[in-house]
Amino acid sequence: MSTTYAVYVRVSTDKDEQIASVENQMDICRNWLERNGYRWDENQVFKDEGISGTLFLERPSIQLILEKAKRKEIQMVVFKSISRLARDLKDSLEIREVFMAHNVRIISVEEGYDSQKEGKNDMAFELWSLFSAQYSRTLSAGISAALAAKVRRGEHIGKTPFGYDKTDGFLRINEKEATTVRMIYRWYNQGWGYKRIMNELNNRGIKPKLIDKWQVTSVQRLIRNPVYCGDFILNQYTTVKRDGRRKQIRNPPEKWLYFKDHHPAIISRTEWQIANRKDDNVSRRKVTPWNEFRGIAKCSECGCHMVIVQSYRKRVDGSTVHWKYLKCSKWRRGGGCVNHQPITYEAFRSMILNHMQKKGESFPLLLTNQLEKRKQDELFQYRRSLKRWKRRRKRLLELYLDRLIDKEEFEQKRTEVDRQIRAIYDQISILKKKEYREQHMESLREAFECLQEQNQDLYEFMRTLIDEIRVYPDGATEVDYSFEMPVQ
Known part of the structure; x- marks a missing residue:
């Protein structure tokens, strides 16, 4: 059969017995495919290894399969059981909706589920998904009960404390x-x-x-x-x-x-x-001051976050003057880095805002040019890489025709070359998606407009516009903007 399919396998831990189950899942799917007249293609196997089935967004392989379904590159997806697809009811049903919306046939071998036979309004998939989600909760409760029993016996759970x-x-x-x-x-x-x-x-x-x-x-x-x-x-x-x-x-x-x-x-x-x-x-306890640059401002020397350290001095009249300084968190926790030259949080905030407002003056022309340049540069790199792999595939064929390599070696190397070429095509396709760029531009435009309201919390807008701020010991800063290409 000429139907293009994808085989999905997943294991949730890196234990040896779980790793072995990858082969087990592949064998089960291969057996079903071959019994139903399909030719086995190991390059169509997508694996998520050591990732929980309850964490949908952290599974790159299922995300790629969904993307392929939307691009009409696959007509069928096969997996061992619905518990391998997802152990969260909501995620499982969302995945099914995407496949059904793009006419992708769903095969769950263990449950004997076939969407082509069941139709769009069947309850079988929903019931199996519910059982799978319940199993995950039951397993978690069982583990918790076992841990509680061990603690009741006087055993310690977790890391051994100092002392x-x-x-x-x-x-x-x-x-x-x-x-x-x-x-x-x-x-x-x-x-x-x-x-x-x-x-x-x-x-x-x-x-x-x-x-x-x-x-x-x-x-x-x-x-x-x-x-x-x-x-x-x-x-x-x-x-x-x-x-x-x-x-x-x-x-x-x-x-x-x-x-x-x-x-x-x-x-x-x-x-x-x-x-x-x-x-x-x-x-x-000192009240931790609000830091609009948390996770963004980092020490240039060790890469740790810059945090706020407070200081105060009492005046002659009895009143107290407070200062907030940015310091390397590693130095603050106990040394191991440098003590940065004092820079007040207010001065740092004002300096960054001034930089951002100057950038905003040339927006959206600057933004459009930068995004387009970034996209074109990335496309150029992918296309250059694609040409190299295509030339490699051509040379490989010439070596085989000249009898310099045997058929087995030729097939093995060609499989790897074809896999690389398909991966590059996937990246090019994703990069060309216009709607993502438009959404990104709109979010940046809104962030620039909100910077004018300096009295509000600017954390979310800073996260949108800035990737990272490196603070040097002498107080100098270097900013990586989310919309600018780095200097080569």
Whole structure:
């Protein structure tokens, strides 16, 4: 048969038994294809390996298959079971809708599902998708129950905390590290701050368990962790899916599973409670200022994010003057980088806004030219690469005809060349999609207009217009705009 098909396989972990199931899925699909008169083509196999079926947007192969369906490049997609396609009911039905809208036949071998026979309004696919989604939830609940049972037996789940060793699943006090833990709590209850404790530990050459130096956050987490008074909390966090991606959120305290006196304590419960008094935490904690450049502004030396460090000075009249400076987060956490020349957040914000407004004056001509130049440059690179692979395919055929290589070697190398050529055609096709460029231009235009309202939060607009800002130790900056080609 001449029908162009795609075979989709997926495994959710990198374990050996899961890796072997890739071959198992391929064999099942190949058997169905050959029994139904199709010629097996391994180049039409698309794999998502080590990726959960609940994370739709993080699966590049299924995304490529959907793109091929929209471009009418495939007429049929085959997979072992609907659980391989997706384990989220909404995603599974959305994928089916795309295939059906573009007349792509769907084959799920294990369930015996064939969209050509079932028709567009069948309930079979929806029921199997529901079962698959329920299985994923049941599996997750089973794992959670098993973990809770282990914790009830006194076993520790997760990384071994500083101050302890783990033997046969149970925590045992490491006396050398425990001495440091007791010292940290004593210092903190005497009024020391996190940074002072961090500096003292590093100056004494005391190393944490997993990294080379203590950081502010590692000291803070140690003090906040109830594990040191013998307690263990399970179910503090839940992994949820938002916009097709996995995100970890903190559960409300009423959902926590609190195991009191779970393991040997390093400090007394009273000492832990003193360190974690709510009123004391509020008085010590500085409110983190809002940073419109979070994730965008980075240190030129180490690549870490630039964060806001606050400073203040009391005037003679008793009032307080506050400053906010941008500093390398790696330096702030405990060294390992340079201390940048002080630049206030307000001065930095004003400087970047001035740059952006100057760019906006030549918009949209600049934007249109840059986008078109970027597209043409990328197309040129792909087309040049395409010519190279086509020449390679021609030379390969000449070698075979001149009997310089045998048929087996010829077929093997030609398969790889054809795969590369198809991949380049895919990229060229995606690049030519005009609607994406138009949407991108419109979002940039709106962002430039919003920059005029300087009193509002500009974070989202900065993310739209800027890829990265590199801040140098002397205060100089270098900006990569999302709409400009980098200087060659």
